[in-house]
Amino acid sequence: MKAYVFPGQGAQFTGMGKDLYEASDKAKDLFAQANEVLGFDITKIMFEGTAEELKETKVTQPAIFLHSTILAEVMGPTFQPDMVAGHSLGELSALVANRTIAFSDGLELVYKRALAMQKACEMTPSTMAAVLGLEDAIVEEICGKTPGIVVAANYNCPGQLVISGEIEAVNLACEALKxxxxxxxxxxxxxxxxxxxxxxxAREELAAAIENTQFTAPACPIYQNVSTTAVTDASRIKKNLMEQLTAPVKWTQSVQNMIKDGATTFIEVGPGNVLQGLVKKVDNTMLTEKATFYVGL
Structure with a gap:
């Protein structure tokens, strides 16, 4: 069974999506639609922008979403997922790819998500840290004992967990973890x-936007960051997505459940190859691939 997985923030690069644009009329149409929905020329920033411009949250998130969802569209008949999942932001890409939400609705949600997250970041000085080589339970215990707000945020693969919270609390937790x-x-x-x-x-702001977006029954199950198990009920998908911003990304557990449910090949759809590496660290017997597209679609 094939699992298609969609990356999150951090996979952006200058020139992303340009090959899709040049090879596909369908891609051109979708990029033009994106510029109209967003009200600025994101295509130009993706193709020609500096690394600094691409790092802005309000650009990064829609740019990665566009690369992923447009690639899925121009894969043609080869895009036949038995299941999908997305890492953080990538969950919205996955929901467009499996037909739960429309492309334009997904893009609007991604942009609102980016702006809401940026606003929340400005309210409290905060940060994240990668922790390598410790069991999850030890990381969770140390975060729980640390003064201030610091929590386990991304369960990326065994032995790799990201923590998140107030700057002082994260620094204290890092010392204790070492x-x-x-x-x-x-x-x-x-x-x-x-x-x-x-x-x-940000969660409250995005939840209101999600509530007003139409969700339909997906073409295949999605393994969401919050629940980690196969979900096909549109109302349940919507609820899980509302909780995602304040809940941890349980990527390790999602991949484990996809494998348990029969996944044998993981295909990464979007920029970079981070997710392929994480899947291999969860189970090195899995086949992993990078999505490719048909010229002329």
Whole structure:
């Protein structure tokens, strides 16, 4: 069975999507539609922008979403997922690809998500840190004992967990994690504490937008960050998506459940190859591929 997986923030690069645009009329149409929906020329920034421009949350999130969803569209008959999942932002790409939400609705949600998260980041100085070489339970225990707000945010693969919270609390937790035997506890160059309670203002704002978006029965199950198991009920998908911003990304558990349910090949749809690497660290017997597209579609 084939599982199609969609990357999140951090996979952006200058020139992303240009090959799709040049090879496909359908891609050209979707990029033009995106510029209209967003009200600015995101295509130009994706193709020609600097790394700094692409790092702005309000650009990064829609850019990765566009690369992923347009690639899925121009894969043609080869895009036949038995299941899908997306890492954080990638969950919205997955929901467009499996026909739960329309392309334009997904893009509007992604843009609102980016702006709401940026606003929440500006309210409280906060950050994230990658923790390598410790069991999840130890990381969770140390975060729980640390003064201030710091939580486990991204369960990326066994031995790799990202924590998120107030700057001082994250720094204190990093010191304690190193003392507990972490191979590394390294601050990440991000603007805020994603997937933590500090994203509550953004969650409320995005939840209202999700509530007003039409969700339909998906073409195949999605394994969501919050639930980690196969979901096909549109109302349940909507509820899980509303909880995502303040809840941890349980990627390890999602991949494990996809494998348990029969996945044998994981195909990454979008920029970069981070998810292929994480899947291999969860189970190195899995086949992983990079999605390719048909010229002329």
């Amino acid at each position: 003392e507990a035997g972490a191979r590394r506890a390294l601050l990440l160059p991000v603007g805020g504490a994603f997937h933590s309670p500090l994203m509550e203002p």
